[in-house]
Amino acid sequence: MKSFNGMKRWYLFQLVKILMCSYVFLQLTILIFKIISHLEVNITVFNFCDAFFTIRHYPNLYHQLMLSVLCSICIMSVIIFIYLSSSYHPDRTILGDAHFASAWEAKKAGFFDKEGIIVGKFYGSPIVSGGFEHVLTFAPAGSGKTTAIAIPNLLTWRESCVVNDPKFELFNITSGYRKTAFQNDVFLWAPTKINTHRYNPLQFISTNKHKRIGEIQLIAHTIIPNGQGEPIWYQSARELFLALILYLIDSDEVATLPNVYVISKRHRFNEWFTDLVENTTHLDPEFYRNASSYLNTAEKTRASILKTFTGYLEMFANPVINAAVSDSDFDLRELRKKKITIYIGFSENEKEMISPLLTIFWQQLISFMTQDMPTPKTEPYAVLCLMEEFSILGRLVNLKSSLKILRGYRVRVLIIIQYLAQVLEHYSKAEAEAFKNIKTKVVFALDSLEDAEYVSKLLGMRTKRVTQRSQSVGSNNSSSSHSHHLQAVPLMRPEEIQRLKSNDAIVIRTGHAPVKAKQYRWYRSSDLKKLPCGMVSVPKQNPMIIPFEKNQDESNSSNSIQKTIHDLETEKMKIQAEFLSGAVLNALHNEE
Numbered sequence: 001m002k003s004f005n006g007m008k009r010w011y012l013f014q015l016v017k018i019l020m021c022s023y024v025f026l027q028l029t030i031l032i033f034k035i036i037s038h039l040e041v042n043i044t045v046f047n048f049c050d051a052f053f054t055i056r057h058y059p060n061l062y063h064q065l066m067l068s069v070l071c072s073i074c075i076m077s078v079i080i081f082i083y084l085s086s087s088y089h090p091d092r093t094i095l096g097d098a099h100f101a102s103a104w105e106a107k108k109a110g111f112f113d114k115e116g117i118i119v120g121k122f123y124g125s126p127i128v129s130g131g132f133e134h135v136l137t138f139a140p141a142g143s144g145k146t147t148a149i150a151i152p153n154l155l156t157w158r159e160s161c162v163v164n165d166p167k168f169e170l171f172n173i174t175s176g177y178r179k180t181a182f183q184n185d186v187f188l189w190a191p192t193k194i195n196t197h198r199y200n201p202l203q204f205i206s207t208n209k210h211k212r213i214g215e216i217q218l219i220a221h222t223i224i225p226n227g228q229g230e231p232i233w234y235q236s237a238r239e240l241f242l243a244l245i246l247y248l249i250d251s252d253e254v255a256t257l258p259n260v261y262v263i264s265k266r267h268r269f270n271e272w273f274t275d276l277v278e279n280t281t282h283l284d285p286e287f288y289r290n291a292s293s294y295l296n297t298a299e300k301t302r303a304s305i306l307k308t309f310t311g312y313l314e315m316f317a318n319p320v321i322n323a324a325v326s327d328s329d330f331d332l333r334e335l336r337k338k339k340i341t342i343y344i345g346f347s348e349n350e351k352e353m354i355s356p357l358l359t360i361f362w363q364q365l366i367s368f369m370t371q372d373m374p375t376p377k378t379e380p381y382a383v384l385c386l387m388e389e390f391s392i393l394g395r396l397v398n399l400k401s402s403l404k405i406l407r408g409y410r411v412r413v414l415i416i417i418q419y420l421a422q423v424l425e426h427y428s429k430a431e432a433e434a435f436k437n438i439k440t441k442v443v444f445a446l447d448s449l450e451d452a453e454y455v456s457k458l459l460g461m462r463t464k465r466v467t468q469r470s471q472s473v474g475s476n477n478s479s480s481s482h483s484h485h486l487q488a489v490p491l492m493r494p495e496e497i498q499r500l501k502s503n504d505a506i507v508i509r510t511g512h513a514p515v516k517a518k519q520y521r522w523y524r525s526s527d528l529k530k531l532p533c534g535m536v537s538v539p540k541q542n543p544m545i546i547p548f549e550k551n552q553d554e555s556n557s558s559n560s561i562q563k564t565i566h567d568l569e570t571e572k573m574k575i576q577a578e579f580l581s582g583a584v585l586n587a588l589h590n591e592e
């Protein structure tokens with residue numbers, strides 16, 4: 001950050017003001033003195049001291065000079081008094097005292113602190129939202145959210161960080177610097193790219209049998225949310241999902257989401273599933289309960305449930321995505337133990353498809369972060385969650401409910417969206433309040449009138465003195481009169497917020513006067529633009545094409561049928577042998 005901070009700049013600004021006043025005062029004194037004394041000597045501000053020491057030896061001139069000083073003081077006092085009384089009228093706050101913060105107020109509100117999320121620039125210095133407060137930024141596309149908020153924070157936040165990275169812009173510009181300057185282990189999880197680190201959400205499911213059901217159900221709700229039709233189909237599909245995940249975790253198979261897809265699409269799935277339920281006993285009781293609930297339905301219903309189920313998992317038909325979720329190269333539970341930066345990269349046209357995966361990622365992250373209170377000794381690092389394109393994530397129920405407590409767990413959240421209504425896409429109006437109530441908000445010139453009206457209301461009302469002029473025209477003469485009254489007007493009207501300059505930012509922090517700041521664009525800042533130093537290398541994955549094991553299935557099922565036939569034959573032979581031995585014994589008995 002800049003060494004010459006905003007407060008020093010403010011002091012300098014005040015000093016310049018005082019110097020300018022002194023200059024005017026001296027000029028005025030010299031002018032009055034020249035008028036009174038009728039002297040025609042060349043006295044200026046710069047030789048005033050010399051002139052003063054000379055004049056001191058002439059009592060008459062000296063008195064005239066003192067009189068000039070007195071007059072000058074009087075005139076300056078009147079000017080200052082008029083200026084102050086016009087701006088500090090006692091009634092000026094009666095209908096509202098909203099105003100933008102001065103440098104003093106910004107300092108008192110902690111905006112010039114060294115630690116925090118960078119929100120803009122004030123008096124030439126970066127200002128931050130400190131104290132582990134979260135930040136909500138909303139501004140239209142192309143207004144500077146990435147370049148003035150996301151990138152400056154990634155180039156200055158030294159500890160762990162998890163970043164949504166649409167367009168890979170943030171990774172390209174900041175990853176190299178975060179690795180070399182901040183010694184972070186840097187990962188890029190880009191599920192739709194071959195060059196990616198891997199993350200398998202199922203690997204992070206708790207081994208605790210009491211906890212894991214809830215965790216799997218949360219994943220099930222994210223992948224298979226309720227859709228347009230009857231909720232029963234989605235609920236049944238989620239039951240099937242729970243059963244299959246429990247099977248994968250407790251069996252020898254690798255628990256990955258692509259494997260769930262592969263199993264559900266296997267040849268003669270229902271036969272295999274029935275066989276599994278009937279011929280095993282060691283799996284989780286919830287497996288048997290949910291599997292039986294599926295198998296007990298009519299054949300047609302079963303087909304519909306399976307179709308719904310596989311429909312939601314179709315992204316795992318993609319070998320590139322499968323490779324990206326087949327294993328984990330990083331551990332979300334270590335974010336506070338080590339300095340780790342994880343970029344979640346995706347491009348514009350793929351974001352809808354992988355949105356459930358990203359939601360699961362963030363859900364697991366928030367759950368891990370709020371599981372146990374971190375101890376400074378074992379978990380010394382704070383975590384910044386930078387959620388660009390927050391709206392592409394589905395419902396993060398645990399984020400909404402834990403926003404208030406996250407600061408206690410040393411987690412800061414920076415949410416970036418284009419307009420407030422985007423929050424309503426996944427949350428009800430009441431739920432969205434949790435996000436709107438984030439203490440620090442940053443806005444640039446807004447497009448949405450609704451948002452502009454909301455911000456205008458947040459900024460509050462100020463008292464304005466309005467002069468009304470009325471004119472009456474009589475038969476002989478006309479007269480005009482002036483009347484003054486106070487009126488409550490918004491500090492900024494919605495249209496003024498929509499017309500903010502492209503470099504302006506408004507920072508609103510609950511409990512403090514808002515700050516009319518400048519954007520801190522990294523490519524214009526002499527401090528920041530020299531920092532980026534390339535990007536870190538990312539391993540190349542082999543796309544995972546999973547073979548369709550029809551023959552094996554058939555041989556498996558024919559094996560099991562043959563086994564059954566073999567068993568029956570053995571049984572038959574046993575019965576025959578028993579029967580024969582019985583008959584032989586009877587015959588022997590009869591002979592006796």
Ligand SMILES: Nc1ncnc2c1ncn2[C@@H]1O[C@H](COP(=O)(O)OP(=O)(O)O)[C@@H](O)[C@H]1O
Pocket residue numbers: 139140141142143144145146147148523
């Ligand atoms: N390195 C750069 N040099 C100059 N202009 C840039 C640079 N990066 C981005 N811009 C410009 O800054 C503006 C804001 O970009 P950006 O921060 O990405 O907007 P947003 O994230 O709000 O969509 C865009 O008009 C873009 O053209």
Ligand SMILES: [Mg+2]
Pocket residue numbers: 145146147
């Ligand atoms: Mg952007």
